[in-house]
Each structure stands twice: as C-alpha cells, then as structure tokens.
Amino acid sequence: MERIWTTQLRAHVGKRVRLAGWLQRLRQLSHVSFLILRDGKGTAQIVIEDQELAEQLGRLHAESVLVVEGLAVAEPQAPGGIEVRQPTIEVLSPASAPPPFDLFRPRIKAQLPTILDHAPLALRHPRHRAIFYLSAVSMQGFRSTLRALEFVEIQTPKLVASATEGGANVFAVDYFGRPAYLAQSPQFYKQIMVGVFERVFEVGPVFRAEPHDTPRHLNEYVSLDVELGFIKDHTTVMDVLAQVLRGMLAALHEDAGDALALLGVKLPEVPEKIPALHFAEAQELIFKQTGEDARGEPDLAPQHERWLGEWALREYGSEFLFVTGYPMVKRPFYTHPDPERPKYSNSFDLLFRGLELVTGGQRLHRYEDYLAALASRGLSPEPFEGYLEAFKYGMPPHGGFAIGLERWVARLIEAPNIRETTLFPRDLQRLTP
Amino acid sequence: MERIWTTQLRAHVGKRVRLAGWLQRLRQLSHVSFLILRDGKGTAQIVIEDQELAEQLGRLHAESVLVVEGLAVAEPQAPGGIEVRQPTIEVLSPASAPPPFDLFRPRIKAQLPTILDHAPLALRHPRHRAIFYLSAVSMQGFRSTLRALEFVEIQTPKLVASATEGGANVFAVDYFGRPAYLAQSPQFYKQIMVGVFERVFEVGPVFRAEPHDTPRHLNEYVSLDVELGFIKDHTTVMDVLAQVLRGMLAALHEDAGDALALLGVKLPEVPEKIPALHFAEAQELIFKQTGEDARGEPDLAPQHERWLGEWALREYGSEFLFVTGYPMVKRPFYTHPDPERPKYSNSFDLLFRGLELVTGGQRLHRYEDYLAALASRGLSPEPFEGYLEAFKYGMPPHGGFAIGLERWVARLIEAPNIRETTLFPRDLQRLTP
Numbered sequence: 001m002e003r004i005w006t007t008q009l010r011a012h013v014g015k016r017v018r019l020a021g022w023l024q025r026l027r028q029l030s031h032v033s034f035l036i037l038r039d040g041k042g043t044a045q046i047v048i049e050d051q052e053l054a055e056q057l058g059r060l061h062a063e064s065v066l067v068v069e070g071l072a073v074a075e076p077q078a079p080g081g082i083e084v085r086q087p088t089i090e091v092l093s094p095a096s097a098p099p100p101f102d103l104f105r106p107r108i109k110a111q112l113p114t115i116l117d118h119a120p121l122a123l124r125h126p127r128h129r130a131i132f133y134l135s136a137v138s139m140q141g142f143r144s145t146l147r148a149l150e151f152v153e154i155q156t157p158k159l160v161a162s163a164t165e166g167g168a169n170v171f172a173v174d175y176f177g178r179p180a181y182l183a184q185s186p187q188f189y190k191q192i193m194v195g196v197f198e199r200v201f202e203v204g205p206v207f208r209a210e211p212h213d214t215p216r217h218l219n220e221y222v223s224l225d226v227e228l229g230f231i232k233d234h235t236t237v238m239d240v241l242a243q244v245l246r247g248m249l250a251a252l253h254e255d256a257g258d259a260l261a262l263l264g265v266k267l268p269e270v271p272e273k274i275p276a277l278h279f280a281e282a283q284e285l286i287f288k289q290t291g292e293d294a295r296g297e298p299d300l301a302p303q304h305e306r307w308l309g310e311w312a313l314r315e316y317g318s319e320f321l322f323v324t325g326y327p328m329v330k331r332p333f334y335t336h337p338d339p340e341r342p343k344y345s346n347s348f349d350l351l352f353r354g355l356e357l358v359t360g361g362q363r364l365h366r367y368e369d370y371l372a373a374l375a376s377r378g379l380s381p382e383p384f385e386g387y388l389e390a391f392k393y394g395m396p397p398h399g400g401f402a403i404g405l406e407r408w409v410a411r412l413i414e415a416p417n418i419r420e421t422t423l424f425p426r427d428l429q430r431l432t433p
Numbered sequence: 434m435e436r437i438w439t440t441q442l443r444a445h446v447g448k449r450v451r452l453a454g455w456l457q458r459l460r461q462l463s464h465v466s467f468l469i470l471r472d473g474k475g476t477a478q479i480v481i482e483d484q485e486l487a488e489q490l491g492r493l494h495a496e497s498v499l500v501v502e503g504l505a506v507a508e509p510q511a512p513g514g515i516e517v518r519q520p521t522i523e524v525l526s527p528a529s530a531p532p533p534f535d536l537f538r539p540r541i542k543a544q545l546p547t548i549l550d551h552a553p554l555a556l557r558h559p560r561h562r563a564i565f566y567l568s569a570v571s572m573q574g575f576r577s578t579l580r581a582l583e584f585v586e587i588q589t590p591k592l593v594a595s596a597t598e599g600g601a602n603v604f605a606v607d608y609f610g611r612p613a614y615l616a617q618s619p620q621f622y623k624q625i626m627v628g629v630f631e632r633v634f635e636v637g638p639v640f641r642a643e644p645h646d647t648p649r650h651l652n653e654y655v656s657l658d659v660e661l662g663f664i665k666d667h668t669t670v671m672d673v674l675a676q677v678l679r680g681m682l683a684a685l686h687e688d689a690g691d692a693l694a695l696l697g698v699k700l701p702e703v704p705e706k707i708p709a710l711h712f713a714e715a716q717e718l719i720f721k722q723t724g725e726d727a728r729g730e731p732d733l734a735p736q737h738e739r740w741l742g743e744w745a746l747r748e749y750g751s752e753f754l755f756v757t758g759y760p761m762v763k764r765p766f767y768t769h770p771d772p773e774r775p776k777y778s779n780s781f782d783l784l785f786r787g788l789e790l791v792t793g794g795q796r797l798h799r800y801e802d803y804l805a806a807l808a809s810r811g812l813s814p815e816p817f818e819g820y821l822e823a824f825k826y827g828m829p830p831h832g833g834f835a836i837g838l839e840r841w842v843a844r845l846i847e848a849p850n851i852r853e854t855t856l857f858p859r860d861l862q863r864l865t866p
Contacts, residue, residue: 003663005583020663022628022827040583040631040662063827092663095827096800120625120823129629136586140576150438150473153569155655155838157857158591158638159604159615161864171592172607173615176644180864182592182606182615189857192553192866195455196562198473204637205591211609222588229473230436230453230525367529386866390553394455394496394528405588424590424622431594431613433625433819 001069006037006044007258009082012072017084019044019068020092022124025104026057033057035087036079036104037068038124042258045083046070053089061095062103063121112417119424119433130259131421134252134409135222137259139203141251142224142403145244151199151226156189158182158205162383171209182207185402187334188387190227191363194398195390198229203405213428215417216355218406220426226360227400234336234346234362237399238276238322241350241358245320246270248408263413268319268352275312276322279344282308298330302355309354324348333373336362336399346399353411360401367391434502439470439477440691442515445505450517452477452501453525455557458537459490466490468520469512469537470501471557475691478516479503486522494528495536496554545850552857552866563692564854567685567842568655570692572636574684575657575836578677584632584659589622591615591638595816604642604652615640618835620767621820623660624796627831628823631662636838646861648850649788651839653859659793660833667769667779667795670832671709671755674783674791678753679703681841696846701752701785708745709755712777715741731763735788742787757781766806769795769832779832786844793834800824 001018009017021039033054035046046068048054070087100118101110103125108115115122122128143153160183163170171182186202193200206223226244231237249267252260260267277285283295286304289311294304300323312321325344328337338344347361364370370391374381381388409421419425424433434451442450454472466487468479479501481487503520533551534543536558541548548555555561576586593616596603604615619635626633639656659677664670682700685693693700710718716728719737722744727737733756745754758777761770771777780794797803803824807814814821842854852858857866 020829040629061827065827065829092829093798093827096825099826118822120628120819121826123626123629132587132629133585135588139586139588140580143573143576147573152566153572154565154856155568155572155636155638157653157859159640159653159859159864174605175864176642176861178864193556193856195553196473196556196565203588205588207592209609220590220592365526386553389551389866392529393532393554394494394498394526396453396498396525423587423626426590426592428609431592431608431611433822 003067006039006042009044009072009080009084013074013082015072016069017072019046019070019084021066023057023060023062023064023066023095025062025102026054026060028054028058035068035089037066038103038126043079043126044068045078045080046087046089047083047085048087049085053087057089060091061098063095063099063124064091065093065095066090067092112419116419116425116430117433123423126262130262131409131413131415132423133259134256134263134265134412135405135421137251137256138248138405138408139224140255141248142203142244143201144251145247146199146201146226148247149199149240149243151201151228152197154186154190154193154197154200154202155204156183156186156193156202158207160188169209171207182209184208185223186225187332188384190225190400191334191395191398192387192390194227194229195393195395198396200228201226211428215419216407216410218418218422218425218427221407221422222405224403224405224408225400226402227398229396229398231362231397231399233397234324234348234360234399237360237362237401238274238324238348238350241360241401242270242274244403252412265413267412270320271316271318274320274322274350275316275318276324276348277308278325279323279327280325282323285311298327300349305351305356306354309351312351319353321351322348323351331361333377333379334363334370336364336397350401352408353414355407355411357407357411358401358403360399362397362399365391365395365397436500439472439475442477442505442513442517446507446515448505449502450505452479452503452517454499456490456493456495456497456499456528458495458535459487459493461487461491468501468522470499471536471559476512476559477501478511478513479520479522480516480518481520482518486520490522493524494531496528496532496557497524498526498528499523500525545852549852549858549863550866556856559695563695564842564846564848565856566692567689567696567698567845568838568854570684570689571681571838571841572657573688574681575636575677576634577684578680579632579634579659581680582632582673582676584634584661585630587619587623587626587630587633587635588637589616589619589626589635591640593621602642604640615642617641618656619658620765621817623658623833624767624828624831625820625823627660627662628826628828631829633661634659644861648852649840649843651851651855651858651860654840654855655838657836657838657841658833659835660831662829662831664795664830664832666830667757667781667793667832670793670795670834671707671757671781674793674834675703675707677836685845698846700845703753704749704751707753707755707783708749708751709757709781710741711758712756712760713758715756718744731760733782738784738789739787742784745784752786754784755781756784764794766810766812767796767803769797769830783834785841786847788840788844790840790844791834791836793832795830795832798824798828798830
C-alpha cells in the first residue's frame with residue numbers, strides 16, 4: 001500500500017491507509033490509547049484498542065519511528081476531524097532515549113539556549129519546523145520573481161583573497177599555507193556578473209566576524225543578493241526590491257498557509273509606493289517630533305529606526321519605510337554618491353517593522369572613480385585588481401541590494417531573537433550543533 | 434522609450450527601438466561602419482553612415498557601454514537577419530583600456546590560465562556566458578523537480594566544529610580564537626533535517642582542502658544535495674536521482690535552447706531505467722573483457738570508469754550508469770552496509786559519460802549503529818554529539834546524494850577542464866579573481 005501524508009487523510013476517509021512518522025505522544029487511558037503520529041507535514045491521531053499493542057507501544061520512547069496501517073474515519077472529536085482506527089503498527093526505528101523535552105506541547109518548555117543546543121530534536125516541533133518552511137518558501141518567491149524579471153542565478157566563491165566590506169571583521173582561513181578570507185558578501189562578484197548577464201541574483205552564506213552579541217546579529221547568515229545594470233539611480237533598485245518583496249509575500253500566501261496559520265503570522269502588505277524619507281529629512285523629523293537631536297550623526301540609532309517604523313505605519317499605514325541618502329562616510333567605498341549632494345549617497349535602507357531589513361544602492365561604475373574612492377580611504381588598489389578589471393572594461397550604472405533571510409523571517413513572525421529563525425546559528429558562543 | 438533586449442529586435446521590425454549594451458566590435462569601412470552591440474542576452478548589428486559618429490566611436494575602446502536608438506530593419510545580410518539603422522548613440526560609460534583579448538571572435542584566443550585570470554572580462558564572451566546560463570537553468574530544474582516531489586529547501590551552516598567527510602582535507606578557520614572548519618558537505622545537517630521535513634535539498638558551496646591539481650577537482654564547488662527518509666534502501670534514492678536528472682534536462686531543453694545551440698551541446702537522455710552494475714560485477718566485467726585485474730581494489734580507477742561508461746553506451750545506449758555496492762572501507766562512516774553482504778555498502782556512484790557525477794546511498798539510521806561505526810574506525814563520538822542526537826531520538830531509514838554542479842555542466846558541454854564551468858575557480862594556485 002502506498003504511504004500517504006497525514007495531511008492527505010481527509011481524502012481517504014472510509015479507506016485503509018498507510019502512514020509513517022514519529023511517535024509524538026501516547027496517551028494510555030483505561031480502555032483505549034491515543035497515539036499522535038507526526039510526519040514531515042502534520043500529525044494524525046491513531047486509536048488503539050488492542051491492549052497488547054498499547055503495552056508494546058508504551059515501552060517505546062517518544063520519537064520512535066513507526067509505520068501505521070489502519071482505517072481513516074471521520075471523527076469530529078479528533079484533532080483535525082479524522083482519526084485512524086484498527087491499526088497495525090510496525091516499529092521501524094525505536095528511539096534510544098527519552099527526549100529532553102516534549103514535542104507534543106503547543107510550545108517547547110525550555111529556554112532558547114536549551115532549544116538551540118538540542119536543535120536536531122527541537123526543529124521537529126511543528127512550530128519550529130513551520131518557521132523554516134517560511135524560509136524555504138521565501139527563497140522560492142525571491143527566485144521566481146527575479147527569474148520572471150530576467151535575472152540569472154549565480155553561485156560565487158566564498159573563499160576570497162581580500163575583504164569585501166571593510167578590512168576588519170573577516171574570518172581568516174589557512175588556504176594551503178596562504179591567507180584567505182571568508183566572503184563578507186558576494187558584492188564584488190555580483191557586480192562583475194552585471195557585466196555578463198546584466199541582472200543577477202544569488203542565495204548563499206555570508207560570514208561576518210563581528211564580535212557582536214545581540215539578538216539581531218549572526219556570524220554566518222543567508223544573504224539574498226541582487227544586482228542589476230542600466231539603472232537610472234538607486235530608485236530603480238528600490239523598485240525592483242518592492243517587486244521582489246511582493247513576490248516573496250505572494251509565495252508565502254500561496255504555499256505557506258498552514259505554517260502561517262500555525263504561527264499566527266499576519267503578512268504585511270507592500271504598498272503601491274513604499275514611503276521614502278531622505279536620511280537628512282529623517283533626522284529632522286526625529287528632532288522635531290521627539291526632541292532627540294541626532295542631526296550630524298552619520299547613522300540611525302536602533303531606537304530611531306523603531307520610531308521611524310511607527311511613524312510610517314501611522315502616517316502611511318505602511319510597515320515598510322525606505323530611508324535614502326545615507327552619508328557617504330558610513331557606506332562602503334563602492335557606494336555611488338548623490339551627484340547633487342556628494343556628502344550623501346545614492347543608497348537606501350529598507351526598514352521593516354522598525355528594523356533594517358535590506359541595504360542597497362547604486363554603486364560606482366567608472367574605473368577612475370574606484371581608484372579615487374580607494375585612494376581617498378587610504379586603500380591600495382592591488383588587492384582589488386580582479387574586481388577593478390570589470391570597471392576598467394566598461395560597466396553600466398548599476399546597483400543592488402541584499403536581504404538577510406533569517407532577519408526577514410524573524411520580522412515576519414516577530415521573533416525577538418534572530419536565532420529563532422536560524423537552523424543552526426553561529427555566534428560568539430555557538431559553533432555547534 | 435523603453436529599452437528592449439537585442440533578442441527582441443525581431444518583434445520590432447519597422448519601429449524605432451532603444452538598445453543598451455557593450456561595444457563588442459566596430460568595423461569601419463570607407464562609407465559605412467558596423468557596430469556590434471552586445472547586451473546581457475545577445476548581440477545586434479548597428480549600421481553607422483554618419484562619418485562624424487563613426488569617428489567618435491572609433492576613439493572608444495571595445496567594451497565601452499552604449500545606449501543606441503535607431504530603426505530596426507529586416508536585412509537578410511545582417512547577423513540574425515535584422516539590423517539597426519539611423520542610430521543616435523549615447524556613450525554611457527567608456528572603457529578605460531583596450532581589452533587584452535577580443536570578445537567578438539567565436540572563441541577567446543588565449544590559454545585557459547589567461548582566460549581565468551581575466552574572468553571578469555572573459556565571462557562576457559557569449560560562449561562563456563552560455564555555460565553559466567546552463568548552470569543557472571540546471572539549478573532551477575533541480576529545485577523545481579524536488580519541490581514537486583515535496584522536498585523542502587534548507588540552508589545549513591558552512592562553519593562547523595568538526596570534519597564531516599573524514600579528518601583530513603578540511604580548511605581551518607580562526608573562529609574568535611577557537612578552531613573551526615569549512616564544511617566538506619552539508620551531510621550531517623541534511624540528515625538531521627530528514628527528522629524534520631523528511632525530504633530536503635540544499636544548493637550551496639562545499640570546501641575540500643585536497644591538494645589535488647587535476648582537471649576534475651576544485652577546492653570549492655557547488656553541491657546539489659538531496660536527502661530523504663522512509664526509503665526501502667539505496668534504490669529508492671537512485672529512483673529520485675533519475676527523476677531529478679530528468680527534471681534538470683527538461684529545464685535545459687525548455688529554457689536554455691539558445692545557450693545549448695551556441696555551445697553545440699547534445700543533451701543526454703535518461704533511460705526509463707538507468708543500467709546498474711554491482712561494484713563486484715563491474716570488476717569482474719572489466720577483468721573478463723579487458724584483461725585488467727583490479728578485483729580486490731576497493732575503488733574504480735578513472736580509466737575503468739571511462740571503460741564502464743563506454744560499455745553502458747554500447748550495451749544499453751545509455752550515457753548514465755549506476756555502480757552500486759562500493760566496498761564499505763572506501764565509504765564514510767555513516768554509510769549503510771548491504772545487510773546481505775556487509776563488506777559491501779548500500780551505496781552508489783552515478784557515472785555520466787565515463788566520469789563519476791553523483792555519489793549517494795543509504796545512511797545508517799540507528800544510534801547504536803553510529804556508535805559502533807565510529808568506534809570501529811577509532812573515532813570518538815564526542816565531536817559528533819549534536820549530529821548523533823538526531824539518531825538517538827528516532828530516525829527512519831534514509832539516504833541521499835550530491836551532484837557537483839560544475840562537474841555536471843562540464844560533462845554536458847564535454848569540457849576537458851572543470852575550471853571552464855566554474856565562475857571563479859579555487860584551486861591550489863588560484864584564489865583570485
């Protein structure tokens with residue numbers, strides 16, 4: 001008999017079915033026992049009236065792997081309205097020890113560090129699993145939107161000879177006796193590839209050796225990167241970003257309904273036009289309305305980002321807000337200045353629910369501008385030789401952005417800590433599991 | 434006016450169009466000049482009769498970036514049957530130097546090391562670009578096939594605390610003063626995730642610190658990884674692999690026709706049933722038919738893989754051949770033995786055009802079997818504690834496989850060196866660009 005998923009039971013009422021999965025819970029009452037079987041998609045209740053079978057199952061630890069054949073019966077009292085009766089059960093793989101926490105409760109009763117220590121088990125909990133289903137569908141929506149816009153997927157090296165995003169904060173690797181580094185971003189490579197395909201994207205790991213210990217930072221995360229040529233300026237990039245976000249949300253609406261419902265997520269809407277504020281305007285607004293004077297600061301403080309998020313929601317009903325024109329001093333050397341006000345840049349951050357989700361902008365595209373930008377920061381062009389070749393041989397005006405996948409999902413489910421939306425987080429303390 | 438791709442010209446004959454791209458070639462004749470403009474998809478011929486304009490363009494280096502407006506005219510003599518006349522041309526971004534080789538020739542006239550040194554330029558050549566279009570479409574076909582089979586995409590960490598595929602040959606990373614390693618594969622994580630989603634896949638970089646210097650090895654490559662639970666044995670995995678290959682080839686047929694034609698690629702067919710030989714049978718066959726006695730050797734030599742590839746083509750008309758049951762001594766510790774002949778394993782390699790393309794098989798799934806397997810190889814279970822937790826708490830019989838993306842494309846286009854199908858190869862000598 002073909003095995004079906006628990007989520008397909010409804011279509012098999014009145015028939016014998018074959019299920020497979022994990023023994024999530026066994027409740028033994030005096031005359032009947034209820035077994036909750038969890039498979040890769042959902043759970044099913046199995047009713048056990050055979051006393052001998054119930055005793056045999058009672059000797060198993062939770063999480064043992066079973067194959068169940070039985071009759072699918074509509075039963076309004078059962079979870080999901082269907083249960084499986086008259087089962088025969090095969091123990092495919094018994095668990096070797098009792099789990100350190102129960103997976104049948106609505107939430108795991110343990111602190112985050114314990115949950116992370118036991119990720120191979122904790123990720124099986126339906127809520128935790130649902131989070132990473134949102135990640136998978138988000139990636140799919142990201143890619144399908146970009147493919148429809150004629151972008152081509154690339155995979156670029158993570159072992160590099162020089163830092164991309166600034167000299168410090170890179171992990172060093174012993175590369176056959178030579179020093180190498182882990183790429184902080186695919187920035188140089190995606191720009192080079194604009195010279196080839198014009199429009200490219202990449203989904204891959206990035207590495208930041210920042211000794212941060214905050215609920216919003218990871219030392220390795222998944223970056224959804226986009227770069228495109230023949231732009232007017234950063235506003236072309238912002239338009240593509242808005243389309244990508246709409247595509248990611250549409251994919252979630254279409255393919256992740258169960259996971260969203262389980263997690264109680266209300267997806268945001270991307271307005272027809274995402275409101276945008278220039279960095280200088282944002283500082284003026286914060287000063288006028290809160291009395292806090294951060295004018296002259298080169299960046300926004302986290303509490304000011306939160307304030308701006310609330311302001312955009314209040315004024316525009318938007319959970320997204322673009323802040324444009326960040327000061328050049330706070331942006332990397334490849335950033336294109338605003339031709340009208342060269343102390344500001346043609347760049348942007350996208351705030352989502354009061355937190356920076358995306359950074360992007362227009363890049364320099366003239367070889368001479370790169371040489372000048374490196375020189376003005378006291379950097380030698382030599383480590384960047386390969387990268388600079390792309391600009392020496394003609395590059396159009398271009399730009400792009402990067403979305404942090406874990407941060408995106410964390411904001412969607414409003415998780416207080418980004419580790420909750422990371423399969424196996426890497427931070428100052430944590431390198432396992 | 435909206436910019437169109439050069440590949441859209443045919444639909445605009447008789448109209449004025451706007452194109453943008455790179456000055457690939459300018460041929461100045463006495464009364465007329467021909468400019469070949471290359472964009473991210475193709476090329477177009479621009480006819481220049483204005484002498485002043487021709488002189489202005491003649492002062493530009495090749496690869497300067499232009500915007501061209503003109504009239505699309507059907508012209509049987511022109512490449513592609515259409516040309517653009519009466520152009521106005523804007524120089525968007527002049528190249529700063531003449532390229533070290535021409536991109537307008539059918540093939541770049543330079544040796545592979547020179548081509549790789551100048552990858553940012555060389556990848557713009559239509560043939561080189563087409564190769565990486567095949568990579569992109571292959572990834573797309575891989576993912577869409579697996580999603581249709583209910584697999585979920587995961588992204589797992591590349592910074593790990595212990596080697597996955599054996600003790601040596603790992604790159605060491607300084608992780609905040611502690612030792613860490615670059616993952617040789619997502620093996621442990623994809624197995625752990627079988628406990629969560631049952632069926633998972635990942636596309637990402639893997640790192641092998643092997644001091645090989647061959648045309649088939651890279652120190653960083655893209656691995657297309659699959660793992661699934663509730664299998665009968667390795668043959669279930671082989672069936673999924675055959676479906677995935679069919680899906681990848683179907684995607685190439687559908688979306689990469691131009692690239693395939695340009696490269697002169699004839700795609701292989703995946704037979705209804707891919708022929709399969711047991712390792713021991715393969716050795717007997719080689720001995721009987723070639724006289725070379727490698728019986729007792731624990732692996733196949735490259736020349737014997739080639740011979741088997743030719744044999745399968747001759748006997749079955751198949752460019753693919755499974756070799757199953759490799760000796761346990763040559764497989765990693767997580768490999769499941771053949772219950773009938775425990776010196777052999779429930780594993781396989783897939784040979785494609787005489788070269789190993791895919792490795793896969795069934796894995797151990799019982800906690801006690803892992804402890805025994807580690808002990809028998811003299812390995813301590815401690816570094817594997819997080820990984821082993823997945824098995825302690827119940828895992829179904831499972832298995833999977835990994836396809837090397839660069840090797841797949843190399844075999845498709847029959848490239849003699851895998852560096853030709855790698856965007857920015859990493860090897861003993863090469864860490865840039």
